Amino acid sequence: MGGLSSDSQGKLVTGDGGYVLEDVPHLNDYIDDLPIYPNPLRSNPAYSVVKQYFVHTDDTVPQKIVVHKDSPRGIHFRRAGPRQKVYFEPDDVLACIVTCGGLCPGLNTVIREIVCGLNYMYGVTRILGIDGGYRGFYSKNTITLTPKVVNDIHKRGGTILGTSRGGHDTSKIVDSIQDRGINQVYIIGGDGTLRGASVIYQEIRRRGLKVAVAGIPKTIDNDIPVIDKSFGFDTAVEEAQRAINAAHVEAESVENGIGVVKLMGRYSGFIAMFATLASRDVDCCLIPESPFYLEGKGGLFEYIEKVLKENGHMVIVIAEGAGQELLSESLQSMNQQDASGNKLLSDVGLWISQKIKDHFAKQNKMPINLKYIDPTYMIRAIPSNASDNVYCTLLAQSAVHGAMAGYTGFTVGLVNGRHTYIPFNRITEKQNKVVITDRMWARLLSSTNQPSFLGTKGVSDDKDEEPSAQLLDGENVQDEKTGTGDISEGTYGPAGLK
Numbered sequence: 001m002g003g004l005s006s007d008s009q010g011k012l013v014t015g016d017g018g019y020v021l022e023d024v025p026h027l028n029d030y031i032d033d034l035p036i037y038p039n040p041l042r043s044n045p046a047y048s049v050v051k052q053y054f055v056h057t058d059d060t061v062p063q064k065i066v067v068h069k070d071s072p073r074g075i076h077f078r079r080a081g082p083r084q085k086v087y088f089e090p091d092d093v094l095a096c097i098v099t100c101g102g103l104c105p106g107l108n109t110v111i112r113e114i115v116c117g118l119n120y121m122y123g124v125t126r127i128l129g130i131d132g133g134y135r136g137f138y139s140k141n142t143i144t145l146t147p148k149v150v151n152d153i154h155k156r157g158g159t160i161l162g163t164s165r166g167g168h169d170t171s172k173i174v175d176s177i178q179d180r181g182i183n184q185v186y187i188i189g190g191d192g193t194l195r196g197a198s199v200i201y202q203e204i205r206r207r208g209l210k211v212a213v214a215g216i217p218k219t220i221d222n223d224i225p226v227i228d229k230s231f232g233f234d235t236a237v238e239e240a241q242r243a244i245n246a247a248h249v250e251a252e253s254v255e256n257g258i259g260v261v262k263l264m265g266r267y268s269g270f271i272a273m274f275a276t277l278a279s280r281d282v283d284c285c286l287i288p289e290s291p292f293y294l295e296g297k298g299g300l301f302e303y304i305e306k307v308l309k310e311n312g313h314m315v316i317v318i319a320e321g322a323g324q325e326l327l328s329e330s331l332q333s334m335n336q337q338d339a340s341g342n343k344l345l346s347d348v349g350l351w352i353s354q355k356i357k358d359h360f361a362k363q364n365k366m367p368i369n370l371k372y373i374d375p376t377y378m379i380r381a382i383p384s385n386a387s388d389n390v391y392c393t394l395l396a397q398s399a400v401h402g403a404m405a406g407y408t409g410f411t412v413g414l415v416n417g418r419h420t421y422i423p424f425n426r427i428t429e430k431q432n433k434v435v436i437t438d439r440m441w442a443r444l445l446s447s448t449n450q451p452s453f454l455g456t457k458g459v460s461d462d463k464d465e466e467p468s469a470q471l472l473d474g475e476n477v478q479d480e481k482t483g484t485g486d487i488s489e490g491t492y493g494p495a496g497l498k
């Protein structure tokens with residue numbers, strides 16, 4: 001028994017045992033009689049020796065990997081990879097690549113590997129770079145990209161194409177795609193960018209154009225749902241260690257030394273959480289998902305006093321989006337936005353440093369010596385590390401295989417360790433968040449010994465109770481509009497530590 005329902009965002013295929021495939025759109029969903037070609041990889045000496053190199057059309061990847069014997073099979077995504085047949089002749093392809101939003105380690109690697117993947121695997125020679133994000137489609141000249149031009153770029157931070165916020169004008173962008181004869185669009189960006197990619201795809205479809213739109217999710221904050229982790233995240237966590245080490249050295253070298261390190265994380269505190277867990281020198285980690293307070297019993301000041309008395313020094317890591325509600329109480333609420341509509345944050349690192357200094361000066365309790373380190377842009381601007389480079393390569397190659405196979409309106413993404421194609425709406429409808437009632441945050445609390453800043457409200461008293469037999473969704477995501485989260489068993493952020 002099975003069924004299919006579809007709209008322009010994607011197709012829902014159901015099968016036996018509660019199997020659901022959230023499929024991605026394909027060019028032949030809205031264009032009839034498209035010619036099909038054999039995949040040129042068949043005669044590529046590097047790949048022709050691989051057994052079962054081509055992905056079977058029925059291969060799908062489950063979203064939920066922990067199951068009970070009677071669980072429904074649940075949601076699946078189409079497995080990424082090369083197909084036997086492709087929908088583009090290499091000579092007919094005119095591809096373009098655009099990078100949007102904030103920087104992230106690995107952007108240049110993804111650009112490099114899209115260019116090299118298209119060229120070396122499929123023989124595509126016409127590839128354009130769009131200069132400076134979405135607005136570059138209609139306001140700038142394009143940049144010619146060849147394997148030679150991109151050969152060394154993965155060793156550099158940033159994006160050779162430039163990036164921007166704001167400037168998304170759907171009809172001007174699609175006019176430019178149409179006028180230039182572009183038929184494959186590779187869009188590298190975060191939640192905002194992928195919302196933009198989704199409307200570009202919708203408009204292309206409305207005009208009936210044979211143009212494949214592929215997204216490669218980028219976010220240093222790791223705030224994109226469904227996928228195991230975003231590229232550049234590992235690099236960011238690794239680089240954050242240098243700042244934490246410096247804070248620790250400074251703090252332990254003086255009496256009552258406090259090192260405060262601010263890390264990125266506008267709405268999601270994954271970098272701060274993982275950098276803290278990796279370091280073991282951090283005594284307190286503050287993230288947007290975990291509200292905290294300063295004064296009184298169980299508050300931050302009380303904890304700082306305790307740590308200083310016991311150890312003589314301490315290190316605090318704070319994500320940039322943490323404590324914003326406290327800041328807006330004490331500062332004039334800014335309520336400003338960047339060009340993309342993202343809330344502009346006040347500097348929580350400076351604010352908390354001042355608050356701590358004021359507290360100890362006022363109480364005349366103990367003289368403290370506080371050093372504040374803000375490495376945020378230094379972390380974001382570095383090249384990706386070795387493991388992110390490999391990850392970026394596979395993401396880029398998956399995007400190329402998907403577009404060549406005629407899929408469109410999709411992003412690539414690692415789900416439970418397998419590369420998949422995911423419909424745009426699944427990526428843009430929610431935000432990935434640290435769930436503070438989950439095991440990973442508990443691991444952090446037990447490693448730092450910091451207060452949870454939580455009352456007992458909402459936390460179950462009965463620790464001996466058997467966990468519910470029902471398997472919950474397994475997503476640490478928060479609804480964009482309602483701000484409500486799926487609080488569930490087994491939700492941890494980046495894979496590998498589940």
Ligand SMILES: Nc1ncnc2c1ncn2[C@@H]1O[C@H](COP(=O)(O)OP(=O)(O)O)[C@@H](O)[C@H]1O
Pocket residue numbers: 100101102133134135164165166167168189190191192193194195196197199218219339340342
């Ligand atoms: N809802 C949206 N619809 C169309 N374009 C959007 C939307 N949100 C953001 N964008 C565009 O996406 C680009 C990047 O968005 P931004 O939020 O700055 O970064 P990121 O993609 O990294 O989250 C910008 O050019 C912005 O105009």
Ligand SMILES: O=P(O)(O)OC[C@H]1O[C@](O)(COP(=O)(O)O)[C@@H](O)[C@@H]1O
Pocket residue numbers: 100101102103190191218219220221264265266320338380
């Ligand atoms: O100063 P900018 O360029 O606006 O970037 C700051 C923001 O970029 C981020 O790294 C996230 O950016 P994206 O949404 O572009 O992924 C946040 O952590 C940070 O608030």
Ligand SMILES: [Mg+2]
Pocket residue numbers: 101190191192
């Ligand atoms: Mg964003």
